[in-house]
Amino acid sequence: xxxxxxxxxxxxxxxxxxxxxxxxxxxxxxxxxxxxxxxxxxxxxxxxxxxxxxxxxxxxxxxxxxxxxxxxxxxxxxxxxxxxxxxxxxx
Numbered sequence: 001x002x003x004x005x006x007x008x009x010x011x012x013x014x015x016x017x018x019x020x021x022x023x024x025x026x027x028x029x030x031x032x033x034x035x036x037x038x039x040x041x042x043x044x045x046x047x048x049x050x051x052x053x054x055x056x057x058x059x060x061x062x063x064x065x066x067x068x069x070x071x072x073x074x075x076x077x078x079x080x081x082x083x084x085x086x087x088x089x090x091x
Contacts, residue, residue, distance in 0.1 A: 001058040001059065001061055001062040001065075002058050003055045003056065003057060003058050003061070004055070004056055004058075004061045005055075006047065006048045006049055006050050006052075006055075007048075007050070009047055009048050009056055009061065009064075010048045012061075012064065012065060012068065012070055013048070015068075015070060016068035016069075016070065018068070020040065020041055020044045020045060020048070021038075021039045021040055021041055021044075023041075023044055023064070024041030024043060024044040025041075026064070026067060026068075027044075027060065027063070027064055027067075029041050029043040029044055030042075030043060
């Protein structure tokens with residue numbers, strides 16, 4: 001996947017119905033207490049910023065799209081039954 005622009009990342013987050021803090025938490029980015037007492041993610045804010053040079057890497061963006069059901073080609077599916085990761089890797 002290509003590196004998303006800040007606008008593309010914001011559009012994907014909004015389409016998923018997530019706040020910046022919720023999106024950051026989903027992707028494992030750090031959260032901080034904001035000046036008004038709410039939770040925020042400066043990292044996510046920077047990724048969406050048009051003036052910041054930081055960008056989310058393409059594979060990370062692909063995972064965000066997968067986790068939010070927006071990937072253009074793939075979907076995640078929950079495992080069924082008692083199968084776990086170790087069972088799947090021994091086959």
